[in-house]
């Protein structure tokens with residue numbers, strides 16, 4: 001039986017009416033990627049306000065590794081909400097927030113003793129991680145990379161790449177942020193092997209720490225193990241390892257921003273585990289809460305304990321309901337069967353994407369790590385000129401056929417897939433049949 005059931009055109013009249021109210025009540029700066037309004041959802045199926053059933057390959061931009069309204073998470077939320085909705089961790093201690101910190105300390109890579117501070121959003125976690133590293137090192141510099149996305153607070157916007165979409169007109173931004181090149185394997189010089197490109201970037205790190213900023217000034221290096229918003233670009237493992245060596249050599253702290261790539265998204269709890277690199281500090285959010293807004297900074301105890309009492313936290317940090325949801329989500333995400341299914345989902349999706357790329361020469365690249373996969377659309381495979389219109393058309397065409405997909409990429413020319421990681425084979429096949437049909441339509445109308 002198919003999961004997709006369309007009873008109106010997309011968007012239907014009720015979606016259009018609610019979106020019109022949204023547009024009248026909220027500013028366009030808080031943008032939307034689709035014209036649909038949603039009533040309810042479960043697993044990978046979203047039901048819009050017109051009663052259309054759609055398959056979700058956007059997953060709340062990566063917040064729904066365990067799917068929509070997962071039974072265990074919903075039960076945990078209900079139980080905790082009936083008992084205590086909020087107290088504020090600054091006022092008193094709750095079981096669920098302590099248990100979550102203990103759980104994350106145990107899960108984070110590395111043998112060192114750990115501490116966790118809970119926050120509300122990804123950006124807040126990254127900003128907090130920087131505060132902690134500055135306090136621990138008594139240095140100010142923050143190293144980030146081309147293509148990075150770290151959030152929308154003033155400091156994290158300074159750390160974010162992609163100026164036009166995120167930063168235009170919003171500065172001035174926080175100082176002491178230094179951006180270095182990222183080894184984007186797809187956009188390497190013509191004729192250069194991937195190995196030579198990675199080797200060049202590994203060697204160039206020494207140069208960058210002279211030309212761009214001196215290591216003695218750097219508190220931390222903040223890196224997404226797989227760049228998310230910037231286009232699902234896995235950081236090459238030898239390059240990550242060289243960064244780790246340089247951090248050790250110069251007393252800089254290594255911060256893994258796992259907000260999009262973590263929580264099972266690449267088939268391991270944390271994406272950095274693939275590289276065998278142990279970060280000093282790790283930021284997690286999105287799928288951590290099973291859909292509830294919660295984030296965490298987890299790190300070496302000696303580093304995490306540097307800020308003075310009162311230097312960290314906030315009114316909602318460690319909210320008991322969000323923590324209860326996160327504990328239930330983590331029970332699932334950190335389990336062997338869940339991670340094994342995530343790997344299988346990745347293999348099935350990649351097979352479909354590779355076959356799609358064989359059929360359409362405007363799909364320039366299919367890439368990612370495990371089930372964190374995207375395709376980059378280009379006008380010409382040799383020049384790699386980004387094809388934004390095709391990307392918009394793909395998103396629109398899949399939606400009209402009942403599958404939610406969203407874009408990514410420094411040039412907004414990637415289609416990224418962020419499904420629930422326990423999506424069934426039948427749902428994958430149905431959704432990818434729609435992606436195939438959307439691609440055929442793009443070929444027919446735009447090529």
Ligand SMILES: Cc1ncc(COP(=O)(O)O)c(C=O)c1O
Nearest residue numbers: 121122123149150151228259260
């Ligand atoms: C890698 C990464 N860091 C930070 C953030 C910011 O998270 P939030 O939107 O919860 O503030 C995001 C959001 O997409 C992200 O992908």
